[in-house]
Amino acid sequence: MFSSSHSDTPLPDVPTGAWTQYGADEANTFATDVSAPSRGNLAWTSEAYTSWQPVVSDGTVYMTNFDPSNDGSAIALDAQDGTEQWRTTLNASGQHGTVVVDDRFIVAYDTELVALDPQTGEQIWTKTTNGVGSSELLVADESTGTVLVASGGGIEAFRAANGEKLWETDTVRQLARSPAVYDGRVFAVGKVDGAPSLVAVSLEDGTERWQSELTSAPESAAPVAVQDGVIVSDDRTLVVHDRETGDRRRELYSFGEPEDVTPQSVAADDGTVFVIGSPGAVAVDSETGTERWRRDARVPHSAEICVGTETVVFPIDEPEFAPEKKTISAFDRESGEMRWHYAFDPGFHHSVTSPPVLVDGAVFFTATNIDGLGALGDVPAQDS
Numbered sequence: 425m426f427s428s429s430h431s432d433t434p435l436p437d438v439p440t441g442a443w444t445q446y447g448a449d450e451a452n453t454f455a456t457d458v459s460a461p462s463r464g465n466l467a468w469t470s471e472a473y474t475s476w477q478p479v480v481s482d483g484t485v486y487m488t489n490f491d492p493s494n495d496g497s498a499i500a501l502d503a504q505d506g507t508e509q510w511r512t513t514l515n516a517s518g519q520h521g522t523v524v525v526d527d528r529f530i531v532a533y534d535t536e537l538v539a540l541d542p543q544t545g546e547q548i549w550t551k552t553t554n555g556v557g558s559s560e561l562l563v564a565d566e567s568t569g570t571v572l573v574a575s576g577g578g579i580e581a582f583r584a585a586n587g588e589k590l591w592e593t594d595t596v597r598q599l600a601r602s603p604a605v606y607d608g609r610v611f612a613v614g615k616v617d618g619a620p621s622l623v624a625v626s627l628e629d630g631t632e633r634w635q636s637e638l639t640s641a642p643e644s645a646a647p648v649a650v651q652d653g654v655i656v657s658d659d660r661t662l663v664v665h666d667r668e669t670g671d672r673r674r675e676l677y678s679f680g681e682p683e684d685v686t687p688q689s690v691a692a693d694d695g696t697v698f699v700i701g702s703p704g705a706v707a708v709d710s711e712t713g714t715e716r717w718r719r720d721a722r723v724p725h726s727a728e729i730c731v732g733t734e735t736v737v738f739p740i741d742e743p744e745f746a747p748e749k750k751t752i753s754a755f756d757r758e759s760g761e762m763r764w765h766y767a768f769d770p771g772f773h774h775s776v777t778s779p780p781v782l783v784d785g786a787v788f789f790t791a792t793n794i795d796g797l798g799a800l801g802d803v804p805a806q807d808s
Contacts, residue, residue, distance in 0.1 A: 433467050434505035435801040439786040442481045445523040446779070448730070450565045450605035451649040454691035454698075455731035458784035460754050461801040464766040467786075468506040470797040472499050475790050477778035478797055481524040484509065484542065485788060487797055490533065492517050498531055498540055503786065506799065510545035514538065521562025526569035526584035532556040537573060537582060549587035553580055557599070560646065565605045565627060572610065574599040579612060581630060591630035596623040606649035606667065609633060613647050613656055622647065622656055622665055636670035644726070645690045645699075652710060655697060657687040662697065662708075676713040677706065689728040689738070689779075696757070700729045700738050707736075707760065717760030724750070728779030730787070735763055737787055739776045752780055752789055752800065766800050768793050 441458035448454050470487070473494055478487040485501045496516035500509040520533035528539040528548065535555045539548040553573045556562055561574040569584040578594035596614040603612035610625050620641045624633040640659040648655040653664040653673055662676040676697060679687060691698040697710050704720040722741040730737040737754045745753075746767040753765040768774040774793040781788040787800040 433803050433806070435467050435503070435786055435799060435803065437504070437785055438483045439480065439503045439783040439801075440483070441784040442524070443781040443783055444479050444481055444525060444566070445564055446477065446521065446560050446562065446602050447604070447646055447648075450563055452563075452602055452604040452646045453648055453650065453693060453731070454689065454729055455693035456782060458732050458782065460732045460735035460737055460763070460782055460787065461785050462764075463802045464752065464754055464764040464787065464800040465803050465805045466766065467799045467801045467803045469794045469799075470501055470506050470508070472501075472508065472511075472797070473795050474499075474797050475777040475792075475795075476520070476522075477790070478781055478788050479522050479524050479529075480781055480783050480788065481542070485797065486522060486524060486529050486542070488520065488522060488531065490517050490520055496533075498522075498529065498538075498545065500529070500542070500545060501797070503783070503788075503799070506797075512540055512545035512547065519556065519558045521556050521558070521560070521573075523562055523564040523571065525564035525566055525571065528584050530562075530564065530571055530584060532562045532573050537571070537587065539584065539587060551582060551587040551589065554578070554592075560601045561599060563602045563605060568627065570627060572603060572605070574603055574612065579603065579610065579625070579630070581627075593625055593630040593632070595625065595632050595635070596621065600644065601646035604647045604649035604654065606654075609667065611647050611649050611654045611667075613638070622654065622670065624654075624667070624670060634670035636665055636672065645687045648690050648692045648697075650692050650710070655690055655692060657690060660686055662687065662690065662699065662713075664710075674713075676710070677708045677715070679703075688723065688726065691729050691731045691736075693731050698729055698731055698736055698757075700727060705729070705736070705738065705755070705760070707757070716758075719755065719760050724775060727776070730780055730782035731757065732782050734758075737780055737782055739780070740765075750774055750776070752776065752787065754787075
């Protein structure tokens with residue numbers, strides 16, 4: 425066992441709820457039915473290096489230290505106090521993805537897909553893939569225990585329980601972000617015969633259901649699948665497509681000019697769509713596109729949003745409430761009013777290095793000033 429450098433400040437309770445993959449769930453909603461902590465003070469940081477988004481399940485945080493200067497390990501930490509539970513060396517580096525599904529902690533890297541026992545870190549199975557392009561190209565469907573590995577060449581599907589390869593499709597290529605899964609279908613944004621497209625395939629066997637050409641090349645935000653349709657960012661505009669036919673049903677919100685104003689992260693929950701991008705954050709009605717609130721602020725490149733039951737959390741650079749500082753900030757999801765913020769010590773290179781993760785009572789993040797994983801929660805502020 426290894427101890428956290430801040431193990432004397434554990435979170436008040438074991439964090440509950442789960443954030444098991446890049447978009448929180450297989451539909452990429454970036455939303456979870458939990459409450460953010462009432463304060464965002466630093467509780468603990470890990471001794472182990474990481475700059476990658478963790479995943480959380482059953483009171484355990486799973487992370488990786490995939491960096492050429494480290495041993496390329498998968499690591500499990502106690503979510504309450506950061507105590508290291510186990511470490512499995514994989515001798516890997518570079519882009520990779522992680523998910524927790526079907527009682528497996530699964531890591532995709534290089535051309536390897538490895539399933540580890542979440543309690544012990546023991547390797548259960550290892551399979552060969554076509555490769556994974558980034559941490560945002562791995563998704564798992566909880567109901568069927570299916571793991572999808574996306575790359576420039578298409579999508580592969582594996583069974584989480586034993587690693588059996590179920591199907592492979594190259595209908596859509598050059599995927600930039602994680603596909604979304606909803607009601608037996610996989611929705612992916614990429615290229616079809618060189619044209620930017622939204623494509624639906626069967627989760628069961630990978631057969632194509634429909635494809636819908638987009639206006640512009642795929643943008644940075646991952647598609648989000650909800651009951652009302654599939655939400656994609658197309659030419660700086662939020663568009664809703666019909667899940668059954670792929671038809672373009674309506675435009676929700678347009679970010680207009682200039683060209684660098686692009687939705688970076690889209691979340692959806694209970695009739696509201698939340699978007700962050702370079703000019704700030706906006707919440708709109710998912711039916712009408714009516715703006716519910718907006719915050720103009722400088723959001724870091726590649727930042728992502730977390731949505732809880734009362735709060736939304738995302739990084740902001742130099743907001744009015746923390747001048748000349750970078751923060752992870754929490755806002756009321758109904759009004760957009762600031763609830764709390766955690767400000768990093770001033771430093772040119774200090775930045776959040778992966779999307780924050782929200783579970784009940786805690787926000788987990790990685791940042792350059794700690795070179796590892798940090799936990800924010802309802803604890804007293806540490807002395808400067």
